[in-house]
Amino acid sequence: MLSPEEFRKEYPEDELAEELPDSPIGSLRDIQYLYGKLYTLATTGGGEYAPYLTPDAASDLEDTGDSLIVVRVDLSGDEPRLATDERSSVWVTGYSEDQIQDVAHCKYPAARGIDHSVTHQSGQNSDPEKLARYAKERLTKWATDDVVQEAADDHDEGSIIDGLVELGEDEAVLDEIEDELTTKLGGESTTALLTVQVQLDEDEGYRWPGELDVFMEAMRQRKLSKLVTKNKADDSSGNATDLVTGEPARTVGTSEDPQNYFLGKQLEKFPGLDIEEAWRTHPIAEDAAVTVMNADTFVEACTYRTFGAKVYYLPYVWGHVSPANAKDLYELLYSATTEDDDKTPVETAYDNRSTLFDDARLRFYVSAVMPHQMSRYDVFGETLNGRLLYPRALANEHNRLVRDTAAFNSATEWTAPLPTHDNWGLLTGNGERLHSISTGWYFHQTFAERDDDDADADDPRIEALVAVLSGDAISVETLLSEYVDRIVAEQTDEEIEGFPSFRVASQFAQLCALATDELDLLSTTDLEKEPITREPTYEEHTMETPTEILPDGGYSPTTTLESFIEDTPALAHDEDDDSSLNDQRRGAFLLGALVGEVGSYQGYSEDRSTTLIDQFPVKSITGSRIKKVTQETIGKTLTYTRSEDRTITLFEHVVERLRKTILNPDPDDWKLDIDDLRFYYALGVTYGMNDHPEWDSEETDDTDEIEEDS
Structure with a gap:
C-alpha cells in the first residue's frame, strides 16, 4: 500500500479527480465506494480490473521463499506445450509486492472453491502433492469453468484459454507438471500462489495473467457471477440506475459489503425481500459493487469493539470530495490501518485534526452492529452526522467540571460539595478522557454492569456511546435508571465496603458534562425532568487565593450548600413554576445529605460499624418512606447534639433546610419517580459524607473502594 507521501506523488490532482465520484457523499454506500476507490488506487492502481484484485489476501507471502509457483505454457507454435527454456515448465520463485498487478490474484474463500483468478492461493504449508494438484487445476479446473469458458467464447483472445484446456487434457503434460514441481521444491511443503505464464510469440517472451486481457476478463466475470447468485439466488441482476454513480447500468442484488447490511438474508432491512428481485430494491452496478467490497480494509481500521458490539466510526468529507480532501482522507485511513496502537478512530482523527482537511467539513458515519450469527447483524444508532466535536x-467539559468548578473543588478550608480522587478517572482531569469516551469506558464506569457476552441491541451503554459520537441526546430517564441500578448493586455487594460515593460523584459529573449547552446531549419527554437537562452554573476557581475570593476569610458549610443547590438547576427553587418538582428533588437530596452527615459522624465519633447510611440504603428509599426516614434521621441528629451539650444543632445548615423543604409539599403527595428520588438521595448522601473540614479528608477517602479508570 502506498504511503500518504507516495499517494500524493503518484496521483496528481487532475488525475485523481477522474477517479473520484461526481456526486457528494450522501450514504453509507457512497463512503464505502470512496474507501474502496482509495484503497484500490493505493494497492493495485487504476484501470478497469484493478478493483477486482485482492492484494491483501497474499500479503503474508511477500518476500518469502518459494511463495510463487508458475506453470509456464508456450502457445507460440502450432500446438500448445509446456515451456522448455531455462526456467522450464514449472518455475518456483518468491512473490513480491511488485508482482501484484502481474500475478493478478483475486481471492475466493477456500471453502467455496477455486479463486476467481487463474492465480490461486494454496493453504498454509501445503505439501508438494497438494501443490501439484493446484498447479494442474490451472489447466483442468479453472480454464474449464463454465464462466471462464463463456468469457473465452466472447473474447478475441479466447484461444489462450482454449490452449490451457487442451494441455490439461494431456496426462503426460500433467505428470510433467507434478514431477517438475516436486523436484523444484525438494519435497518440502510451502505456502504459495500458483499461476501461469503464457508465451504467444517467441519475440515477446512469457507474459503474466495481468498482461493478458482474456485472463482478467474471465476473472472479472467469475467474481461478478457471485454477486448475483448468493443466498440461493439464480440471477439477481437487471438494468437500473446505480445508486452510487447515478448512471444506468447492469446492477446486482446480492453483493457483499464490509458491514453486511444489504445481503439477501438481512430481511429486516427490506421486509418481504425477494432475493431474485433484490437488484430492484438495492441496485448497485457491478463494478461499483466490487469497489465497495474493497473498502473492507479501511472500514475495519475504523472499527472497534466494545460492549459486545462493533462500533463503526468512518470519517468522510461532507459534500463533494475534492482531490485535496481525498488525499487527506487517505492519509487518515492509512494511519488508522497501519499504526499499531490501541487508539480508536476517534482519537486518530483528533490527533490529525491540525494537519488535515483545512476548512473541509469532516464528518463521521457512526453505527453499532450487534452480531447474532454469521452474516446476521442488528444495526442501530446509525447516522451520517457524527462529528469530532461531540x-x-x-x-x-468533563475535565473542566472536576478540575476547575466549585462542585468538585474548594478554595477554602472546607471541602467541596463532592469528592474527587486521583485514582478515579471520572473524578480527575486527565488526558485519557477522549479515549475513555470513545471506547465506551466512560459509560461502563457509571451504568449498570452487564456481561458483554450476553449484550443485545438494547444495551443502553451502546445507545449512549453512539449518541455521544453522533451528537444525539441521551434520555435522562435512561441515565437515572442506569445510575440507580449501579448504585444499588454496589451498595448491596458484600465484597464492596462502604457507600459508593466516588461512583455517585462520577455519575453526577457525567450528568453535568452531558448537560452542557454547547452539546445539548440530554433529553427528556417529562417536563418535570427538564431542569436536569440544563447546564449547571458552578463557579470556576482560578489561581486566586481564598482570601482574595472571600475577604472575610471564611467560607461556611452553609454557603457551600446554598451555592451548590442554587447552581444546580435540578435542585434550585423555581420561583416561576409552583408545579416544579425541584423542591421535591431538593428534599430527597437534603435528606440524603443529612443521612450522610449523621452516618459519617457515627463512623468517626461513635466508631459504629453500622450507620444510618447502612440503615437507609438507596434501594429502601421510596416516597412512602420519606417521612419515616426524615424523622429518624433528625431524631438521631438531635440526640447527638444533646449528648455533646451543644447549643447549636449538629449539621444545622442541612437540618433547617430539610425541615422547610420536606413538608412543602407533604411527601405523601410527592410525584417524583423512583429513580429520580433515589439518585438525588444518593447524591445527597455523597454530599453529606464529604461535608467536613479539609483536614480529615484522608479518613473519608478510606470508606470507599478505589477503582482505577483505564
Missing part, C-alpha cells in the same frame, strides 16, 4: 467537547 466526544472532544464532552471530554473537555
